[in-house]
Amino acid sequence: MVAAQPSSSYNLSFTDLAAQWDEAIPLGNGQLGALIWKKENTIRLSLDRADLWDERKAFEIEKHDFSWVQQQLKNKHYEAVQHWGDAP
Numbered sequence: 495m496v497a498a499q500p501s502s503s504y505n506l507s508f509t510d511l512a513a514q515w516d517e518a519i520p521l522g523n524g525q526l527g528a529l530i531w532k533k534e535n536t537i538r539l540s541l542d543r544a545d546l547w548d549e550r551k552a553f554e555i556e557k558h559d560f561s562w563v564q565q566q567l568k569n570k571h572y573e574a575v576q577h578w579g580d581a582p
Contacts, residue, residue, distance in 0.1 A: 515540060 511532040512518040518529035518540075529540040558578060566575045 511537065 506519070511530060513532060515529055515531050515533075515538065518531040521528050521530070522542075525544050527542050527544075529542075531538050563575050566572055
């Protein structure tokens with residue numbers, strides 16, 4: 495017998511949701527996708543489409559390079575790196 499549906503052995507099963515957005519498993523079909531995670535007892539959802547992009551310049555990457563990041567880390571000023579990358 496030929497079955498059109500995949501076997502249930504391929505189903506995803508989790509005991510808990512991811513705790514951070516970057517740990518979430520991307521679910522989608524190539525055009526539309528979602529990330530689902532839990533933060534502070536609240537379910538969070540990120541819904542994205544492949545053809546929608548924000549092309550505004552996020553930050554001036556040419557102002558800093560990896561040696562600047564290393565220097566900030568060495569001087570225990572990593573907050574500056576986080577702010578530079580996260581603020582936009």
